[in-house]
Amino acid sequence: MTRPQKRTIPGAPIFDSDAARRGYALNKMCYSFNSKANRDEFVSDEVAYCKKFGLDEAQIKAITTRDVLGLISVGGGVYFLGKLAGGVLGLDMQDIGALQTGVTKEEFKAKLVAAGH
Amino acid sequence: MTRPQKRTIPGAPIFDSDAARRGYALNKMCYSFNSKANRDEFVSDEVAYCKKFGLDEAQIKAITTRDVLGLISVGGGVYFLGKLAGGVLGLDMQDIGALQTGVTKEEFKAKLVAAGH
Amino acid sequence: MAKIVGIMTTSHVPALGRAIHLNLQQDPYWKPFFDGFPPIHEWLERVKPDIVVSCYNDHGLNFFLDKQPTFAIGTAPELISTDEGWGIPSMPSFPGAEDLAWHIRDSLIRDDFDMLTCQEMLVDHAFTLPMALMWPDQKWPVKSVPVCVNTVLFPLPSARRCFKMGEAIGRAIASFPEDAKVLVVGSGGLSHQLEGERAGFINKEFDLKFMDSMVNDPQWATQFSDLDLVEKTGNEGVELLNWLVARGTVAGPVKVVHSSFHIPISNTAAATMLLEPV
Amino acid sequence: MAKIVGIMTTSHVPALGRAIHLNLQQDPYWKPFFDGFPPIHEWLERVKPDIVVSCYNDHGLNFFLDKQPTFAIGTAPELISTDEGWGIPSMPSFPGAEDLAWHIRDSLIRDDFDMLTCQEMLVDHAFTLPMALMWPDQKWPVKSVPVCVNTVLFPLPSARRCFKMGEAIGRAIASFPEDAKVLVVGSGGLSHQLEGERAGFINKEFDLKFMDSMVNDPQWATQFSDLDLVEKTGNEGVELLNWLVARGTVAGPVKVVHSSFHIPISNTAAATMLLEPV
Numbered sequence: 140m141t142r143p144q145k146r147t148i149p150g151a152p153i154f155d156s157d158a159a160r161r162g163y164a165l166n167k168m169c170y171s172f173n174s175k176a177n178r179d180e181f182v183s184d185e186v187a188y189c190k191k192f193g194l195d196e197a198q199i200k201a202i203t204t205r206d207v208l209g210l211i212s213v214g215g216g217v218y219f220l221g222k223l224a225g226g227v228l229g230l231d232m233q234d235i236g237a238l239q240t241g242v243t244k245e246e247f248k249a250k251l252v253a254a255g256h
Numbered sequence: 257m258t259r260p261q262k263r264t265i266p267g268a269p270i271f272d273s274d275a276a277r278r279g280y281a282l283n284k285m286c287y288s289f290n291s292k293a294n295r296d297e298f299v300s301d302e303v304a305y306c307k308k309f310g311l312d313e314a315q316i317k318a319i320t321t322r323d324v325l326g327l328i329s330v331g332g333g334v335y336f337l338g339k340l341a342g343g344v345l346g347l348d349m350q351d352i353g354a355l356q357t358g359v360t361k362e363e364f365k366a367k368l369v370a371a372g373h
Numbered sequence: 374m375a376k377i378v379g380i381m382t383t384s385h386v387p388a389l390g391r392a393i394h395l396n397l398q399q400d401p402y403w404k405p406f407f408d409g410f411p412p413i414h415e416w417l418e419r420v421k422p423d424i425v426v427s428c429y430n431d432h433g434l435n436f437f438l439d440k441q442p443t444f445a446i447g448t449a450p451e452l453i454s455t456d457e458g459w460g461i462p463s464m465p466s467f468p469g470a471e472d473l474a475w476h477i478r479d480s481l482i483r484d485d486f487d488m489l490t491c492q493e494m495l496v497d498h499a500f501t502l503p504m505a506l507m508w509p510d511q512k513w514p515v516k517s518v519p520v521c522v523n524t525v526l527f528p529l530p531s532a533r534r535c536f537k538m539g540e541a542i543g544r545a546i547a548s549f550p551e552d553a554k555v556l557v558v559g560s561g562g563l564s565h566q567l568e569g570e571r572a573g574f575i576n577k578e579f580d581l582k583f584m585d586s587m588v589n590d591p592q593w594a595t596q597f598s599d600l601d602l603v604e605k606t607g608n609e610g611v612e613l614l615n616w617l618v619a620r621g622t623v624a625g626p627v628k629v630v631h632s633s634f635h636i637p638i639s640n641t642a643a644a645t646m647l648l649e650p651v
Numbered sequence: 652m653a654k655i656v657g658i659m660t661t662s663h664v665p666a667l668g669r670a671i672h673l674n675l676q677q678d679p680y681w682k683p684f685f686d687g688f689p690p691i692h693e694w695l696e697r698v699k700p701d702i703v704v705s706c707y708n709d710h711g712l713n714f715f716l717d718k719q720p721t722f723a724i725g726t727a728p729e730l731i732s733t734d735e736g737w738g739i740p741s742m743p744s745f746p747g748a749e750d751l752a753w754h755i756r757d758s759l760i761r762d763d764f765d766m767l768t769c770q771e772m773l774v775d776h777a778f779t780l781p782m783a784l785m786w787p788d789q790k791w792p793v794k795s796v797p798v799c800v801n802t803v804l805f806p807l808p809s810a811r812r813c814f815k816m817g818e819a820i821g822r823a824i825a826s827f828p829e830d831a832k833v834l835v836v837g838s839g840g841l842s843h844q845l846e847g848e849r850a851g852f853i854n855k856e857f858d859l860k861f862m863d864s865m866v867n868d869p870q871w872a873t874q875f876s877d878l879d880l881v882e883k884t885g886n887e888g889v890e891l892l893n894w895l896v897a898r899g900t901v902a903g904p905v906k907v908v909h910s911s912f913h914i915p916i917s918n919t920a921a922a923t924m925l926l927e928p929v
């Protein structure tokens with residue numbers, strides 16, 4: 140089937156139907172991180188926990204390599220990934236920003252400050 | 257506060273906001289009857305099960321006396337009560353109809369047949 | 374492109390589930406209802422739809438009052454039949470028509486319908502019984518899109534709103550860029566009332582007029598409020614809203630392939646129609 | 652009769668939860684944001700609203716993609732703050748304004764908004780942080796009505812649809828037959844983007860124009876589609892939809908009681924406004 144071309148915005152991945160469908164298992168796992176018991180279980184054996192939620196190989200690899208852009212490309216929604224990053228891995232949004240944009244955290248923060256001028 | 261008069265339809269109780277608010281605990285208990293384990297637990301000790309869901313005295317009394325009109329007046333929604341009547345108590349809709357209209361089951365069924373003529 | 378090949382509307386009385394399970398189709402009580410289906414089976418055999426879009430109401434299986442939607446759509450890969458507490462045997466699960474479901478969902482949101490989107494979904498007798506009536510061997514030759522209308526908690530979406538959602542679903546199907554023959558199902562009604570001092574209420578005259586309107590005046594019933602419909606068709610007669618959603622999907626005229634009406638099945642005026650766009 | 656006494660809109664950055672918990676309000680990093688609130692505290696002390704209607708977006712606490720609503724309203728007696736996985740400390744639960752919530756819910760359904768109704772509700776930082784910013788002792792002197800807008804799953808409800816829902820909420824409040832002073836909250840934004848190669852995107856020019864439009868041209872932002880808003884304000888900048896719902900509740904002009912804007916708090920252009928109907 141040919142589907143109409145989707146509008147894309149450079150550097151701004153959209154969590155749309157395709158992403159939600161691709162990432163359901165991954166996002167459901169992240170949603171489980173609303174509970175400390177689940178966060179602890181994940182930390183004790185990441186891959187086992189991923190498999191329990193039915194994540195596929197590409198998703199598990201993105202998890203274990205802390206590949207944020209990769210997690211998005213396999214269907215992760217940022218509000219769900221935030222629970223993994225913040226609540227489980229202890230990263231703040233500037234850590235995540237730096238990881239995704241290939242700069243240091245200080246450089247990332249400087250860019251944010253610059254946006255105010 | 258004075259609220260505008262609600263339209264009523266004689267003999268046709270409406271499951272509206274007031275009913276949903278009044279009957280939340282009762283309906284939540286009935287919703288639990290989607291599971292056989294819960295149905296069995298209810299049967300083994302009706303009052304204990306009602307209390308577990310926070311039903312109040314009026315609701316528990318309507319349950320234990322099989323007072324269908326009473327269950328509606330304390331906020332029961334018919335789609336939820338149906339799980340209690342059908343799945344737990346083994347009553348069919350003609351039993352329920354007869355109970356509510358004060359006729360025998362045969363009379364109730366005869367009335368239904370008559371509606372076809 | 375996807376194309377609506379028919380609209381099948383039918384009552385979905387829970388007791389039918391037991392009757393199907395016990396093979397009572399030829400029993401004198403049930404026969405008048407089940408006799409409506411051989412003509413539909415012939416039509417299905419001939420037309421072979423690929424996808425069913427089923428407009429129905431959940432009775433407290435997938436939804437409870439903690440999160441009661443007005444309109445919901447299921448985009449799940451698998452639609453699961455399970456214990457719903459009424460004593461109806463479960464059926465094999467139903468494959469979801471994911472591509473079309475997401476397409477309709479996206480399209481409805483853009484058309485200002487505030488859908489609840491379900492990536493997991495349990496389906497109750499209102500969804501499963503029409504399927505089992507159409508395919509008695511319960512080997513589903515179609516994928517499905519479940520569309521759920523609130524008939525639990527008043528106020529309900531108005532009849533006019535339901536019809537309009539049907540129109541929007543029809544537009545979405547027409548713009549789906551894949552060849553597919555779509556059968557739209559409307560499940561529920563007609564007049565019946567389970568609760569209250571007026572339990573057992575049936576209104577044959579209204580039902581016949583409503584069935585006529587499905588062909589000759591499809592928006593006729595949109596004049597009625599939810600409480601008007603309770604008054605005229607009984608508390609559960611409001612399930613005819615699902616028929617209105619289904620009818621709304623076809624903008625033009627329809628012709629009747631089959632129509633049957635029988636009082637009573639359980640407490641219900643049981644009706645079945647199969648309509649084809651012309 | 653109920654009356655809207657003000658509209659308070661603010662950003663709701665999760666890191667604020669930690670800053671509040673650790674009493675960092677006077678820390679140089681946080682001070683520019685928290686300094687926006689003393690004028691609001693004075694206003695609250697003077698006006699003493701009875702009820703907050705809070706328009707916000709859930710970030711995967713009360714809702715998951717199994718049942719993702721477009722618009723939801725909470726009619727629960729108690730709105731519960733709990734572990735949301737972001738490491739934000741929980742707050743005391745919030746009493747629900749049940750009478751008004753049900754009244755708004757019923758009214759919205761009759762106005763063709765297809766609400767999800769929640770008789771139980773967990774509220775995340777988007778709801779709790781504005782409350783803690785207004786009442787730092789976290790002893791809530793108000794009851795609340797939570798109104799939730801989908802900003803998770805695209806397509807989102809359009810900016811125009813959000814504004815229209817705000818208008819409908821405003822009508823519902825005006826028709827509530829009880830004396831009550833209602834403060835409407837809009838939570839979220841302004842420009843920020845957490846994900847993707849453009850993470851860290853902020854658009855000061857757009858934000859200032861948007862803040863101006865809240866006073867002088869309230870429907871200005873309704874010209875933009877959800878993707879337009881992503882382009883101009885970042886993926887999470889779309890949370891300004893909650894500001895539009897809130898602004899829509901007041902039909903006439905408003906005057907600015909307080910307005911502040913600071914870049915950055917975390918990755919966000921942080922803005923706060925307090926508006927009064929005139």
Ligand SMILES: [Fe+3]
Binds near residue numbers: 385432499562609
């Ligand atoms: Fe039904």
Ligand SMILES: [Fe+3]
Binds near residue numbers: 710777839887890
């Ligand atoms: Fe947010």
